[in-house]
Amino acid sequence: MSNIDNLSVNIIRALSADAVQKANSGHPGLPLGAAPMAYELWAKHMKHNPKDPKWSNRDRFILSAGHGSALLYSLLHLFGYGGLSIDDLSQFRQSGSLTPGHPEYGHTVGVETTTGPLGAGMATAVGMAIAERYLSTKFNKEGYPIVDYYTFVLGGDGCMMEGISSEAFSLAGTLELNKLIVLYDSNKITIEGDTDIAFTEDIQKRFEAYGFQILIVEDGNSLEKIGAAIEAAKEDKSRPSLIIVKTKIGYGCPAKEGKASAHGEPLGEENVKALKEYLKLPANETFHVPGEVYEHFKKIASKNIEAQEKWNEIFERYCNAYPEMKKLWNQYYNLDIAKELLENEEFWSYQNKPDSTRNISGMVINRLKDLVPGLIGGSADLAPSTKTYMKNEGDFSKDNYGGRNLHFGVRELAMAGIGNGLALSRLHPYVSTFFVFSDYVKPMARLSSLMKLPLIYVLTHDSIGVGEDGPTHEPIEQLAMLRSQPNFTVFRPADATETIAGWYHAITSQKTPTALVLSRQNLPQLLGSSKAALKGGYIIAEAAKDVPDAIIIASGSEVELAIKSKEQLEKEGIYVRVVSMPSMEIFEVQSKEYKESVLPKGVRARVAVEAAAEFGWGKYVGIDGAYVTMQGFGASAPAADLFEEFGFTTENVIAAVKSVL
């Protein structure tokens, strides 16, 4: 190890320890142990340009062990990313700083994805590696390798224990994603103590089982060995690689090294001093970076700038040689079809016959595939049921990286994490499973929202309409679960028009993920449905009276029931307005006037009708309102029997309306 390398590694360690100590909060253990591998990778093996952090052909780096954020911020500072200053480091974990507790995508330049929930970064990395294979197949031409990058992901024992990493890596092996390189910071310590208490599996063997190349670095401080392993990983053309780097948590801090207490709390001022002494750095200086270190990093960065300049030049020639590819590239990266799509009559067309909304969704997907070149997606082994297959577009596999249909296997959570990775790679992805299994998807859906990624969740088989499969397969509380999530849109359409509106909303959304919640069973085409569904809630059937006696608010399959009930009530001289509410979230952001026009404050006789938990409807029906909703879980029987059994009848809705008059 050269002196400057050694010094650089130790400066990263000291900066990280200082940041945590100053904040009096954070995780020094990982940065101290993993600094050598991170430095070696960033300095000598990774293609990245601090001056253009969004360069499309950069290598990706993901810190899946997001609690080690101080390590990442130290690197970003030394490389000169986004002007991340020493001040920013010293504001670690403080209000409004660029250096939050866990790395946040969109908040700090150079952070490729938000991490913190362990394992998440692993699945996201697999998504990025899939995107690279896909995009390179779509775009590269002989002599023009314009898409050609590696995805590096660094994680620890926690990431390895989480089920999501097993799901994601099993798929990565199947797909032979050879440009995925996993660095495993193996320090044998977790919060409760030695990993032996819960985690004695043979990681090497496990990853061999997935089809990975395994490389082992016994000395996590040896830059040379780490570097050799990274190069060996790059050279494998048929397998992803796992590099097991054996480290010591809290390395260099005599009182903490190798101990669980090094993980998640500041070392303490005296220990930080002891660390610096051990590392032969000035013990009393904080946030200290020698000029020669800055110089050293600047030199590395400039080599990378050259690499990009070379790529720019190739890309320019490529665009000249293949103007149609240039056009396609722009369509991938700068698609704006909102206006065009809104007026595209064919897009909005449907057959006027009863149909399931999952079927209609399938039809829409097959229209969109030609309009949105970046559309790519698939299901967790349910495509024939969720109707998410793009016809004639091929299956993404090790033999066909250009296929647009992804097969995730029975792995809902990794699917969503991979979806995030695809969205971060500027594709337009959708993922799909049964609505009830959104439970499995939730942790990654939350990250879609946090990162403002417009990932589309196609969730079919909603409500007790599932029927015979019974309560384990019948979503009840899932609407509330997803509606309550910030920056997430749930859309539960009532018929074809509303389903198309839902897809329109989802595909044109820029910063918000959307869940399309779709029926298994056939639904009729409703007379009053329209593009007004794009407002989230609208009057689908008006009362024959200036001020209605009551309002029924319903969504999805229950809108038909609401309209039927309204018609019967009319015969009794009770005049009811029916509001179709496919999306509470979209309705909420409409103007105050619009909302008042749909749900006038003066009309307090209100009934919510939805085959789901009532939770959340109180906002619209208020203290005086009534509910025709699900109590408890569903049951196993034909769907029609269940709707009857659980009270979704005109009789019940009429009684509910009368109860609030």
Next chain:
Amino acid sequence: MSNIDNLSVNIIRALSADAVQKANSGHPGLPLGAAPMAYELWAKHMKHNPKDPKWSNRDRFILSAGHGSALLYSLLHLFGYGGLSIDDLSQFRQSGSLTPGHPEYGHTVGVETTTGPLGAGMATAVGMAIAERYLSTKFNKEGYPIVDYYTFVLGGDGCMMEGISSEAFSLAGTLELNKLIVLYDSNKITIEGDTDIAFTEDIQKRFEAYGFQILIVEDGNSLEKIGAAIEAAKEDKSRPSLIIVKTKIGYGCPAKEGKASAHGEPLGEENVKALKEYLKLPANETFHVPGEVYEHFKKIASKNIEAQEKWNEIFERYCNAYPEMKKLWNQYYNLDIAKELLENEEFWSYQNKPDSTRNISGMVINRLKDLVPGLIGGSADLAPSTKTYMKNEGDFSKDNYGGRNLHFGVRELAMAGIGNGLALSRLHPYVSTFFVFSDYVKPMARLSSLMKLPLIYVLTHDSIGVGEDGPTHEPIEQLAMLRSQPNFTVFRPADATETIAGWYHAITSQKTPTALVLSRQNLPQLLGSSKAALKGGYIIAEAAKDVPDAIIIASGSEVELAIKSKEQLEKEGIYVRVVSMPSMEIFEVQSKEYKESVLPKGVRARVAVEAAAEFGWGKYVGIDGAYVTMQGFGASAPAADLFEEFGFTTENVIAAVKSVL
């Protein structure tokens, strides 16, 4: 294979195919392929007594691939469980029948756990195997092996792909749960087609990595080979076993065998006939069971009855020899401490100083461990933070199966599934992680609710009170997520008294799981808090006026803020009632009169104050109400800064109250 064995296997196949065909819905593929292994296991290797399905020392059988329920029902029928008749089989998947689409615990006698969400049964089985090791260590005496049973679990490719199985089996290997035996129905087919499209991993190697014994049966129709593998699995005294049984999905049905279409739809009448012809059964008879087959199963069952009688005799002698153990046994199996605990002053005592509710919870756990002998629990590698460690009770490990502290590793989802398995084994388990990671836990928490298991979820670090760890670690929508789930109680206490009340509720709950949502930060002890918290919502600070001008409803850390705001408003002549609402669910089931006394319909000026998403509060504040709740996600900063930044100030609460007056 003897004739009667062969005939029995084929009758199971035909019954399963008939049930699915009659229902015109269901999954025939697994029963046809897996009938031999299930028959061999149930007939010759499993200790179970249809006449006493709850015999504590029975071997457990879990059909993790729950969609194959027709297989399980056929077995239960032939063995004479709970009078499951041919009529019941013919009512498969119909309203009110004993044979729902997926096996439901508590609904059909002989079903050990609810399955359907793939992988769930795997984690539950691990929980049961842990329970067996624990109970056998606690109770067995020289010559009295009164707890001594195997846990068998049968799953397919889907179960193997789900991350939860990786989590659970890695832990099972670490813990050397040798009495756990996994039967893997390996048919290489999933819904989207051949498993090769998404799942080429080497299962044998993967399970070797976990520390399992691997046994392979190449011919899934060979009862002899299956039987030998099961016996070899039983003989391994230090490792759990995986038996890979290679089968053909839809075996015996010429048009469907080996095809994805055999999985999840009826074979079709003609194909059912062809199947029966192939199996040499009368092709035109449905639900046909020859008398000799019933006789055969009766004979097997009677051997099992003898086994139990022998056990009964040993157990009686054991009780005589160890009367104190008999007492302990009854405490495990029939504990009723509700009344005693309510009056136990020491249990309700606390120090009058600011403290975090997670800390108080830790204190309560250490009181309960002596009062509830079946209490066992642990955390997903966060015990030092979640304060869930039982002092002086040891750690459950391969070297100490009597330890009461479980180390789940960083595996939240499997933890909850294992918790269900412990609860099904009549222990009193709790599981713990950070509240935000209830996202990971959700799919199994749903099964706790469905199965009516009073599993306790200790979820600490609630709200933006998490502080520096930032938005990935700050729960916002998780309260709504869990509150909306049927048969689940969320309890978010404001101080020590309410925390103890929460634990009281949780530990005395018989049929409902409870989540205790606890603060990381210190909270003051409130003057008005009391056992009235057991009603879910109560007046913690009354307005100095007969009819209050307004009501503030708050929970947890925000109750203090509500009270402070009330006090300031009083100085301005505005008289406000403060309602502490630790649990909406418990409040909801109080009498109408009580609810009206706390939240009188006449008082419409209402404000909800909670550092979480507002979703769900509309029910209490109504159309005229106001919210001081979280918009969007949190941020990374010291907690006190965040409460200020996100508007949890008396100023804001006062403004909200004034806005609704």
